[in-house]
Amino acid sequence: MKQATRANSRRVTSSQIDIHPRLQEVVSRHLEHRWQQPIREHNRAVFTELAGTVDLQSLIFDLGCGVGESTTWLARQHPDCLVVGVDRSAARLRVAGATSDLHRTGNKVLVRSDVEDFVRLAVQSQWRAKQIWLLYPNPSPKSAQLKRRWHAHPVWPDMLALGGRLEMRTNWKIYALEMQWTLNYCQRPASVSVLADDHQPITPFERKYQGSGQPLYRVNTKRRVLQ
Numbered sequence: 001m002k003q004a005t006r007a008n009s010r011r012v013t014s015s016q017i018d019i020h021p022r023l024q025e026v027v028s029r030h031l032e033h034r035w036q037q038p039i040r041e042h043n044r045a046v047f048t049e050l051a052g053t054v055d056l057q058s059l060i061f062d063l064g065c066g067v068g069e070s071t072t073w074l075a076r077q078h079p080d081c082l083v084v085g086v087d088r089s090a091a092r093l094r095v096a097g098a099t100s101d102l103h104r105t106g107n108k109v110l111v112r113s114d115v116e117d118f119v120r121l122a123v124q125s126q127w128r129a130k131q132i133w134l135l136y137p138n139p140s141p142k143s144a145q146l147k148r149r150w151h152a153h154p155v156w157p158d159m160l161a162l163g164g165r166l167e168m169r170t171n172w173k174i175y176a177l178e179m180q181w182t183l184n185y186c187q188r189p190a191s192v193s194v195l196a197d198d199h200q201p202i203t204p205f206e207r208k209y210q211g212s213g214q215p216l217y218r219v220n221t222k223r224r225v226l227q
């Protein structure tokens with residue numbers, strides 16, 4: 001991966017110039033074989049604690065929520081839903097105000113967990129999402145890193161099984177196009193659009209990329225294709 005600096009933000013570059021040539025093969029394999037990697041004990045423990053407090057109201061998941069700015073925004077937008085922000089970084093969640101691995105305030109919960117375990121535990125518990133948000137996931141732009149991208153990750157079938165409207169945002173166009181392709185391949189029609197220049201940012205990464213003039217791509221399972 002090479003990255004060029006402009007203003008304070010890095011623009012993603014990659015040897016990949018289009019959708020990964022092995023995307024279909026990788027996604028098909030994940031769809032055929034459920035992922036067997038054991039769930040880590042600390043993730044199970046925090047999920048069990050969360051499950052004890054959730055009465056299965058409408059759930060919105062903010063996966064990879066970082067410092068939780070978007071989780072707060074979503075909680076304000078949807079006062080009738082429980083918004084669950086999940087991140088594996090205790091340091092980032094502390095910035096968000098979390099004082100423990102599970103931190104609830106009103107209709108917002110911050111959970112320290114690996115997303116891949118959290119999602120599988122939620123599916124096993126037959127939870128269903130109203131919405132899933134993936135905001136600026138690490139792009140993993142090296143070709144060999146394909147399986148680290150959420151749409152090519154072995155947890156992808158479980159993420160789809162959670163249901164709900166999915167929105168992903170990224171500053172790497174190829175990530176957006178790959179996710180759109182994968183959603184369509186999985187019978188979840190999706191569109192890609194570009195956020196307006198004057199869009200009000202809802203996460204620190206969004207603010208940073210926008211501030212340095214980078215186009216920001218939004219993949220959405222409901223909107224019609226705009227490009």
Ligand SMILES: C[S@@+](CC[C@H](N)C(=O)[O-])C[C@H]1O[C@@H](n2cnc3c(N)ncnc32)[C@H](O)[C@@H]1O
Nearest residue numbers: 064065066087088089114115135136203204205
């Ligand atoms: C690029 S940051 C984006 C954070 C935030 N969504 C934003 O836009 O400001 C990616 C975040 O995903 C988290 N993350 C990456 N992989 C994860 C995983 N497998 N499980 C949980 N969190 C993860 C990182 O800790 C980090 O906070």
